[in-house]
Amino acid sequence: MFEPEWDAGLDDAQLAAAAHSGGPLVVLAGAGTGKTRALTARVARLLAHGADPSRVLLLTFTRRAAADMLARAAVLCGDRRAAGKLWGGTFHAVAHRLVSQYQEVLGLPSEFSVLDQADARDLMDLLRHDHGLANSAGNSERFPRADTLVDAYSRSVNTGVPARDVIAGEFPWCEPHTDRMLDLFRAYMARKRAGGLLDFDDLLLAWRSLLRDNTIGATVAGQWDHVLVDEYQDVNQVQVDIVALLCPDGAGLTVVGDDAQAIYGFRGADAAHLTDLTGTLPDATVVRLERNFRSRQPLLDLANVVRPGEVALQLHSDRAGGPRPRLVRCYDAPAEARLVADAVLEAVEAGRRLRDQAVLMRAGHHSDLLEIELSARRVPFVKFGGLKFLEAAHVKDFLAGLRLLDNSADEIAWFRLLRLHDGIGPARARDLLGVLRPTEARADDRHADAVAAAPAGSRLKLNATLEGITTARAAATPADRAAGVVALLRPLLIRRYPDHPTRLDDLDRLVAAAASTPTLAEYVATLTLDPPNSTSELAGPPHLDEDYLTLSTVHSAKGLEWDSVHVIGLVDGGFPSDLALASHTGLAEEQRLFYVALTRARDDLSLYTPLRMPHQRYSGSDRHSLAPPSRFLTDAALDTLDVVEVAPPATAPKRAVTTARVAIPQLDDLWA
DNA sequence: GGTAACTGGGTTTTT
């Protein structure tokens, strides 16, 4: 047996974090300071010192981060088998595992469904209509949209602040509707309970309830000796409560984070949870990681100027030299797209792979022009963030079908499926929900009743759909059941989507993926809790060998790094987003987001400022107005940047003026 | 009273 080298290559600060024993540990880790490495080493050391892997819990921001870390820890401690026994994943994924385990204790039906954000919105929308709050002509004041309702509701749950105060503080324009919103939230809770539906927030609430329970709480918390939480600056109040219940007085707790990288305030997270820890846990050991292993010093000079936050970490690098970051001032947005594509291809010429380069933006749609430019030049790319594969209508239809196989009380799933039929819109679907709601009557009878209640023109197809569900339910393997759902969807999707061939291909791929899962319910939960991040992630291996450029929102780029990074759209209103400009807290989060973007680069960093943006009022025309550069490009920041002025594009040759008249053919013979 | 099909305005970030 060889001596495990969990401490190989760690510097003193990382070693202090990895080797710490006794009392809670708080690691304040600047960007690129090897916190993942320290955390991984710490897990490996715990195992090497005899910790039981099944009693170690590693909570990370994405499931992939947990998987990577656990695999590396297993290698470091020389025991690959241990990796399988470690608990790891996102708060939500672990919560789901526990909720499944304690589903009876929690008073949940044997089959429950997990609602993602879009499902939650659909349910809220359904109730909005039920309560007569949808906008009708008579309403002078618009009732908030379903998205806003879910937002406000979720914010209240995640922060523990009463909804009334959340609305007044964060959604002041909704205040006249407060009472009706609160009614709606109560109805939302009731509907979920009745249908065995849990939204993302409920998963965390359920976990917290288990831990708080007098009889069972100690057992649940007692199954782990060590709890390690990554990205602690992005946890919300419920997650803080969970951690506190898991580790009373901080015993066995390790927390890693950086308050300057807190970018999820919009979903109830608060970096104060990290900075307050030293107060709530007086005996905590604090380790600071300030030595950056990722970026060259000229890049850190800019990052240190931009860095906001309470904890004053100054990053320094051993990697001196290299070019200063560039600020490219472009004529307009199309010029920006061309310049980015130019730069990427130049780097390829110089020997840098596409996959070592990335383009980062504030919002998913900021790369629209660039995507057109890259496609035109045949540059392969993969986009992360923005619209998700799982949000595509046909994929949601498919998942709704799967959920119905296990949970026939899932109203949101029924609602989706019913509306796919010609002649059944929101109103008839709502009526049919009442008929399909589980009763003592057998499912077949309810199906028959529903067919009878449907408009005549839709009965044949609806009958086929409901029979399809019965058939799929009876199929033996998960793959067969999934295939059954696709079979019943096929005619509906063909009728509905003009581009059905590609959509049906997607579904075939999802069916294939279902073959390797023990149960369909687990498959659906995994897809919902850990959706593929890009459309290509589901495409599978053939894509992985190819070289491609990464486009990503800054949020989705968190924790990642590339040799060369381009940050685009640095205008006020773009990055920072105009929606955040109004409030101090909003703007502070934008600045942290900017800091995260800058610190993704290892060697080369380019920032792009289009100087003209399409004029808001005349969008669609060629009118432009001067765009104010991002306010984050302060004088101090500019001191660390090389500014590149790009000349305006050569003016297009004036179109020849001609007096010739060209007639547009009337094609009379076609209309004869 | 309800649906389908179209139009026009708005569009942050995600477990």
Added chain:
DNA sequence: CCCAGTTACC
């Protein structure tokens, strides 16, 4: 793409 509003048809 989502959502609301309009219109034509059942």
